[in-house]
Amino acid sequence: MAYVPLADQDHELHDPHTFVTKYIWSQDHKVIAIQYGGTAILVGLVALALSAMMRLQLGFPDTFSLIDPSSYYQAVTMHGMIMVVYLLTALFLGGFGNYLIPLMCGTRDMVFPFLNMLSFWFYLVSVLILMSSFFVTGGPTGAGWTLYPPQTITPGTPGHETGILLMLISLGVFIVAFTMGGLNYVTTVLQARARGMTMMRLPLSVWGILVATVLGLFAFPALLVSAIMMTFDLLLGTSFFMPAIMAAGEQLDYNGGSPILFQHLFWFFGHPEVYIVALPAFGLVSDVLSTHARKNIFGYRMMVWAIVAIGGLSFIVWAHHMYVSGMNPYFGFFFATTTLIIAVPTAMKVYNWVLTLWEGDIRLNTPMLFAIGFVFTFIHGGLTGLFLGNVVIDLPLSDTYFVVAHFHMVMGVSPVLVVFAALYHWYPKMTGKMMNETLGKLHFWCTFLGTYAIYLPMHYLGFLGVPRRYYAMGSTDFIPESAQALNANITIAALFVAVVQILFFINVFWSLKNGKPSGGNPWGATTLEWQTPETPPKHGNWGKELPVVHRWAYDYSVPGYPQDFIPQNVAGDFGVSDDHDHEPKKD
Amino acid sequence: MSFYKQVTSKPWEYQGPVTGSGPESAFEKESERIALTLFLVVVCVIFSLLTVTYYLRMDLGDWVPLADPAMLWLNTAMLLLGSVALQRATGCARKGLTRQARNAFVTGGAFAALFVAGQCYVWLQLDSSDLGVASNPSSAFFFLLTGMHAVHLLGGLWVWSKTSFRLFSTDDSAGVRLSIELCTTYWHFLLLLWVLLFGVLLST
Numbered sequence: 001m002a003y004v005p006l007a008d009q010d011h012e013l014h015d016p017h018t019f020v021t022k023y024i025w026s027q028d029h030k031v032i033a034i035q036y037g038g039t040a041i042l043v044g045l046v047a048l049a050l051s052a053m054m055r056l057q058l059g060f061p062d063t064f065s066l067i068d069p070s071s072y073y074q075a076v077t078m079h080g081m082i083m084v085v086y087l088l089t090a091l092f093l094g095g096f097g098n099y100l101i102p103l104m105c106g107t108r109d110m111v112f113p114f115l116n117m118l119s120f121w122f123y124l125v126s127v128l129i130l131m132s133s134f135f136v137t138g139g140p141t142g143a144g145w146t147l148y149p150p151q152t153i154t155p156g157t158p159g160h161e162t163g164i165l166l167m168l169i170s171l172g173v174f175i176v177a178f179t180m181g182g183l184n185y186v187t188t189v190l191q192a193r194a195r196g197m198t199m200m201r202l203p204l205s206v207w208g209i210l211v212a213t214v215l216g217l218f219a220f221p222a223l224l225v226s227a228i229m230m231t232f233d234l235l236l237g238t239s240f241f242m243p244a245i246m247a248a249g250e251q252l253d254y255n256g257g258s259p260i261l262f263q264h265l266f267w268f269f270g271h272p273e274v275y276i277v278a279l280p281a282f283g284l285v286s287d288v289l290s291t292h293a294r295k296n297i298f299g300y301r302m303m304v305w306a307i308v309a310i311g312g313l314s315f316i317v318w319a320h321h322m323y324v325s326g327m328n329p330y331f332g333f334f335f336a337t338t339t340l341i342i343a344v345p346t347a348m349k350v351y352n353w354v355l356t357l358w359e360g361d362i363r364l365n366t367p368m369l370f371a372i373g374f375v376f377t378f379i380h381g382g383l384t385g386l387f388l389g390n391v392v393i394d395l396p397l398s399d400t401y402f403v404v405a406h407f408h409m410v411m412g413v414s415p416v417l418v419v420f421a422a423l424y425h426w427y428p429k430m431t432g433k434m435m436n437e438t439l440g441k442l443h444f445w446c447t448f449l450g451t452y453a454i455y456l457p458m459h460y461l462g463f464l465g466v467p468r469r470y471y472a473m474g475s476t477d478f479i480p481e482s483a484q485a486l487n488a489n490i491t492i493a494a495l496f497v498a499v500v501q502i503l504f505f506i507n508v509f510w511s512l513k514n515g516k517p518s519g520g521n522p523w524g525a526t527t528l529e530w531q532t533p534e535t536p537p538k539h540g541n542w543g544k545e546l547p548v549v550h551r552w553a554y555d556y557s558v559p560g561y562p563q564d565f566i567p568q569n570v571a572g573d574f575g576v577s578d579d580h581d582h583e584p585k586k587d
Numbered sequence: 588m589s590f591y592k593q594v595t596s597k598p599w600e601y602q603g604p605v606t607g608s609g610p611e612s613a614f615e616k617e618s619e620r621i622a623l624t625l626f627l628v629v630v631c632v633i634f635s636l637l638t639v640t641y642y643l644r645m646d647l648g649d650w651v652p653l654a655d656p657a658m659l660w661l662n663t664a665m666l667l668l669g670s671v672a673l674q675r676a677t678g679c680a681r682k683g684l685t686r687q688a689r690n691a692f693v694t695g696g697a698f699a700a701l702f703v704a705g706q707c708y709v710w711l712q713l714d715s716s717d718l719g720v721a722s723n724p725s726s727a728f729f730f731l732l733t734g735m736h737a738v739h740l741l742g743g744l745w746v747w748s749k750t751s752f753r754l755f756s757t758d759d760s761a762g763v764r765l766s767i768e769l770c771t772t773y774w775h776f777l778l779l780l781w782v783l784l785f786g787v788l789l790s791t
Contacts, residue, residue, distance in 0.1 A: 107610070111618040179629060183622045191618045193611035196604030199593045217625065221633040225640070232731060237721035240644065256649035256724065261640060268636070300598065546610070552598035573601040 016539065027113035028539050029098045032120050034430070036094030039120075043127050044087035050075040052498050059491025061472045069471040070158040073142030076469070078130075080145025081167070084273060085174060086127055088415055092280035093178070093216065094123060096422060097185050097209045099430070103529035104206050106194025106547045106569075108540045110184045119184065122177030126170045133159065133166040141167050144469065146266055149241040149259045153234045155248050165234060168227045175220045175227075182213045194528070196549030200304070201568065203527045203553040204297060207304050208283020211311040212276045218315070219272035226265035233257065260325055267318035274411050275314040279307055281418035282349055285371050287553075288421045289353055291525045292368035293360030294564050296554035298352045306345035313342040323394045332391040339389035343382070350379060361557065361564070366440030370421035373448045374414050381410025384459065399469070402462020405455045413451045420447070420504065427508070428522045432535045433515030435507050443503040450497035457486045524565045527553050531567050623769050627776050630739060634780060637735065638787060641728050645791060653725040655788050656712055662705035663785060669698030670778045673771040680764045689754055692767060695774060696747045699740055706737050725791075732784050736777065743773050 016022035026032060053075045057067045067075075098116065102109050110116045133140035142158030143151055151157045152164055159167075189202070189210045202210075229240040233254070241262040242254035290297040297303060319327060319335040353375050362368065384406040388394045397403060420443070427435050466479055473479055521530040533543040547569040555566035561574040614621055644650070672695035679688035710730060713719065720730045750766040757763070 112622065179626070183625050186625055187618050187622045190613040191616075191621055195610050197611050198596070198598070198605060199613070200596050200598040217629050218632050221629060222636055225633060225636045228735070229640070229731065232720070232727060236727075238727035239649075239721075239724060240640070240727060253721075256647050258644065258647055261643055265636065265640065296599065301595075304594070548604050550603050551601055554599070571603065 025117060027109070027117045029102050029109050029113070029116060030430075030537065032116055033095050033098035035120050036098060036123065037091055037096075039124055039127060040087050040091040040095060043082055043131070044091075046131070047079045047082035047087060048498055048501070050079040050082075052495055054079065055491040055494040057471065059488040070139070070142055072471045073144070074140045074158050074163075077142050077145050077147075078134075078140050082130070083412065084145065084277070085171070086130065088277040088411075088419075089178070089216070089273070090123060091419060092277060092284075092415070093185065093209060093213055094120065094181055096205070096280060096284060096426075097181070097213065099426070100205055100529060101185055101188055101209060102192075103429075103532065103537065103541060104203050104527055105189060105192060106197050106528045106542070106549060107188065107192040108542060108546070110188045111192050112184050112187070115180050116184050119177050119181035122173055122180065126173035126177060129166055129170040129173060133163045133170075136162040136166065138163055146263075146270070147230070148266075149230065149233070149257075149262050150243060150245050150254070152230070153242070154245060154252065165231070168231050168234075171223060171227050175224045178216055178220055182217045185213045186210060186217070194547050194549050197528075197568075198549075200301070201549055201552045203283070204286040204300070204303055204307070205280070205283040207307050208279040208281070208286075211307050212279040215272045215279070215311050215314060216276045219269045219276065222265050222269035226262055226269070229265075230262070260322075263322050263325055264319070267321045268315075270321060271318040272311075272314045275310055277411055277415050279311065281374070281415040282307060284422045285374050285418045286349075286353065286356075287525075287527065288367050288371040288418075288425050289356050289375075290554055290556065291425070291523050292363045292365060292371070293357050294363070294524075294556045295356055295360040296556050298355035298358075299348070300552070300554060302348055303352055306348045309345040310342060313338060313345070317342055320389055320394070323391050324398045329391075336389055336391050340386065343386060343389075346382060350375065350382070365424075366435065366437055366444060367421045367425035369441060369444040369448075370417050370424060373444065374417040374421065376448075377409050377417060377451065378414040381406060381408075381414055385410060396465075397462055399467050400462035400464075401458045401466050401468050404468050405458035405462060408458075409451075409455050413455065417448070420444070423504075423508075425523070426529075427511070428518030428535070429529055429532075430536055431512055431515070432518055433511050434518045434522060435511045435515060439503055439507040439510075443500060443507065446500040446503070447497055450493055450500065453493035454490050454497065457490055461486060521567075524563065526551075526555055526565050526567050528568050531569050617765060619765060619769060620772075623772060627773075630776075630780070633735070634732075634784070637732055638784075641732070641787065641791075644724050644728065647724075649723070650725055651723045652791060653718065653723070653729055653788075655729075655785075656709050658705060658709050658712065659785060659788075662702050662709070663781065665698050665702040665705060666778050666781055669695045669702065670771075670774045671695075672698060673767070673774045677764075677768050677771045680767045685754075688767065689751075692747075692754060692770075693751060695770075696744060696751065699744055699747070699774065703737050703740055703744075706733055709733070729788065732788070736781055736784060739780075740777055743770065743777065746770060746773075 016026060016028065022028075023031060026035070053067060054072060056064055057072050098110070130140075136159075138159045138161055140159050141147070141152065141163040143160075143164065147164070147167070153160050157164075189206060193202070226241075229238075232238040233240055233242050237253055239254045239257035241259055242252070242257040243259065244255045245252050286297050286303060317335060317339045319331060320339045323332055323335075357372070384402070388397060388403065388406055424435055424440055427433070461483055464479060464483055466473070466483055473484070518535065520532065520535045523530070528547055528549070529537075531547060532541055548571075549568045550571045551566060551568055553568055555561075555568075555574075557564045558566055558574050566574060672691050676688050676691035676695055679685075679691055710733070713726065713729070718726050720727050746766075747770050750763055750770055753763045753766065
């Protein structure tokens with residue numbers, strides 16, 4: 001039985017009738033997307049506050065009595081886990097995935113709307129469980145976001161009893177939520193596209209989200225398995241990961257377990273996780289760049305295949321996170337090789353973004369500024385990845401601020417710039433209002449320059465050998481006084497960047513009320529979400545009839561066509577033909 | 588257009604709506620079947636990772652092989668009978684034999700519940716013989732692997748109970764035929780998974 005378009009049915013499914021079914025227990029993908037996105041951003045603000053706390057301690061040690069070693073490590077742990085999993089994964093896939101997949105594919109909703117709703121509520125429960133760990137005895141876990149055993153569950157580590165348990169349960173619930181959502185996204189893209197929307201006509205946003213979701217479905221099981229096994233070690237006294245160990249002068253009841261086994265499982269999830277965040281960002285930024293450069297994306301097929309290749313390769317590079325764990329050198333050689341290979345399709349994408357901009361009719365509005373900013377930060381973060389991918393360079397740098405700078409540039413700043421590019425780009429579709437450009441540009445420049453002020457000096461600190469993960473440096477001969485001055489400056493920049501994010505929130509709420517009406521397609525974009533009969537799209541998205549797709553997603557500045565874009569649902573071959581007579585016809 | 592042809596096409600060349608009159612689907616199957624297949628792949632990944640960790644942990648020196656309880660053979664038979672019964676339920680549902688489909692479907696679920704009960708009995712038996720979960724890594728893995736398998740079966744029984752309710756509240760089993768077929772696929776999958784896990788446990 002093939003998918004039956006709802007337009008052909010007598011009544012729409014899960015049609016909301018009350019406030020509760022429309023806005024709270026909603027099965028509409030757009031509402032669920034906003035619920036996912038709103039929750040992710042709120043929890044992300046908690047993580048941002050935690051990073052400010054860390055930076056205060058690092059920049060001005062012994063100044064704030066509120067921050068002791070335990071609370072510092074708890075802040076490090078929660079900041080990392082929230083940012084990677086609960087903010088970026090949830091926002092890109094639960095937020096943008098939910099909003100854009102049905103609209104870009106030309107369908108009315110996800111194929112399993114109830115499961116979609118359930119996915120959000122499970123996600124919310126996972127967030128609440130995680131947040132509850134701030135209020136239990138001992139506080140949240142302070143084991144570092146990688147949760148490495150044995151210290152994760154040995155006495156002396158903050159939150160080694162309740163905090164870590166809540167973290168593991170929360171991750172389990174999150175993975176269930178992700179699986180429900182992920183099955184939905186993949187099935188919808190594969191099975192429910194509008195007529196004419198072949199796979200190769202899909203916008204790159206959908207490709208990025210699709211492949212990232214598949215990665216998530218294959219990678220999160222590794223985190224689930226390691227979380228369950230660690231819970232066994234914690235609650236039932238098994239020794240999957242726990243070796244024989246003394247803690248606080250006492251021999252613990254563990255014997256023979258392998259902490260390295262945990263590291264392998266964790267990073268088998270952890271490295272694809274980088275691409276679970278990066279691939280949707282790659283897709284979204286491609287669409288933003290193409291639209292605002294008024295040019296078709298350069299090398300569409302290459303971009304699609306690069307997304308797929310990066311996705312596949314991301315499963316065979318995980319041990320480059322473990323060079324310092326004492327692995328066999330041949331093992332290290334293998335993973336260094338695969339790591340450098342993955343740079344090839346990634347570099348192709350970067351070249352293609354730059355070539356898309358080449359001789360484009362570039363409109364430097366806020367979303368475009370954020371998108372171009374991403375290209376800069378991603379190149380910088382990516383290049384330092386080439387250093388760290390090599391074993392001999394990684395060994396001395398691994399435990400220094402060089403690594404902190406690298407991964408924040410490549411999977412912190414870069415995806416967040418894409419988040420902002422995408423929010424500024426699709427906000428008019430979500431609300432029917434334009435955002436304020438002046439505020440948006442101010443937000444961009446403060447964020448872009450501010451993040452460079454934070455992370456460029458961190459590379460230098462890393463070269464000096466300043467170790468990461470330390471609460472305080474104390475008196476260390478090899479670290480000069482000037483390094484501390486640099487640390488203080490980094491903190492000031494970090495606090496500045498954190499505070500200027502308020503510009504974005506002011507803009508969002510101010511524009512909701514006072515923004516100029518956007519109309520349906522303010523950017524002159526080709527993809528289907530901009531062709532809905534109403535803006536913001538109503539329940540069911542497409543009115544009575546689903547769109548029919550006639551062309552790919554990147555017909556910009558086609559010679560012979562009166563406008564500089566041809567929407568995907570416009571019929572007619574305008575290519576390079578001299579025949580200008582036929583009128584565009586919208587389906 | 589085949590999937591291969593699609594992903595190697597040149598989308599920038601204008602071709603109009605290129606395919607038939609309906610919406611695009613990559614596979615000529617129901618969405619539910621595609622989602623279930625994907626889910627089964629995810630479950631395969633989970634158990635593959637568990638099996639790999641099982642073999643890696645086994646080499647660490649403190650492993651004492653566990654003598655697998657004989658009861659497991661009986662439990663395996665229960666799961667097999669459950670699978671056979673659900674296969675029959677699918678056959679009957681396809682032929683429109685509602686009463687027989689109901690009987691076979693309920694029997695299939697009952698055998699699965701008996702399997703889970705049997706596994707619980709084995710866990711209690713091991714625990715009372717000082718072979719509890721923390722006694723040795725082999726016991727820990729036994730509880731982990733069989734427990735994870737049982738959790739998946741319990742999830743299946745939840746869907747089975749919903750389908751049973753629908754099956755008994757309507758005279759026409761054709762409406763729930765797809766649910767019956769999907770339950771059957773899931774039962775067969777969990778049987779195959781159990782046979783593989785049992786093989787691993789027996790051989791080590």
